Amino acid sequence: MERAPQTRQSLLLELTRHSDEAWVEFVEVYEGAILGFCRALGLQDADARDATQEVLAAVHGRIGTWELGAERGSFRAWLFRVARNVSVDVIADRRRRAADGGARGELVLRELSDVGADAAETFDIELETALFRWAAARVRSEVRESTWHAFERTAVQGRSAEDVARELGTTVGSIYTAKCRVIARIKDRVEGLSGVPEHGHEPEDRR
Incomplete structure (x- = not known):
């Protein structure tokens, strides 16, 4: 599968400088992709929306830790890791409370360690869909x-x-x-x- 295009460096640079304009553009483009990804991992709509806001907050708080040209990989890959980790935390919290902790709660956490073997591909699909919708809305x-x-x-x-x-x-x-x-x-x-x-x-x- 062909991967979604990378985010342009000028936008990323402005994000690291905490530009309000760049942040508005980022949310406009990526919020839908993150929401779709959270839903694809099995979160109900309300939980998926909460997780999406947590992901956006995490990106806003951690964007300074990502560097252009960093060896750790592309921004898309970095964003995927943030979205996956936050989503897993939300899922674990919901299931842990449902299981009332104890041994069952620990089992849930182990099961979540490899949640979504195809999660990266799912994220790419959601990102491509979000990019299409964003671009189509402007072209219209x-x-x-x-x-x-x-x-x-x-x-x-x-x-x-x-x-x-x-x-x-x-x-x-x-x-x-x-x-x-x-x-x-x-x-x-x-x-x-x-x-x-x-x-x-x-x-x-x-x-």
Whole structure:
């Protein structure tokens, strides 16, 4: 599986300097991925939301311990470790209380030591999904409604270009063009977050 793109270094540098603007952008992009990951580990919605806030608080407090170019690995890997450790702590706490401590509680902790053998892959999937949603939300505001509908109904809903063309009263070629245009813009947004230069698309005339 291809890994999610890395976070651009300029954002990480601003995070280490505790920039409020950088933090808002970070939360906007990554909160959904962390929440999805916590749910995937088995936490109920309320617990997953609590764990997500704990992860964000941990990142905010520990970001200074991560260094650009550090040998320990990418920021994505560091964030995964923080999210996993906090989630495991929350799960352990819930199960420990349910088991009322004792030998059963210790058994639960041992079981959690290898929680989610596929956790890293799950985190990547959630991150890719969150990045797509973040980028798509911005691209939608840049294109005409008809362009967005052409993309959404073919690429997201899986409907045929012919069907969508009839519904929108346009040609099949126009549907394919609109779909490709939106996909390219979304890709550029995601690449821009990872530090790859964007192609500089101009916003469409949305009239």
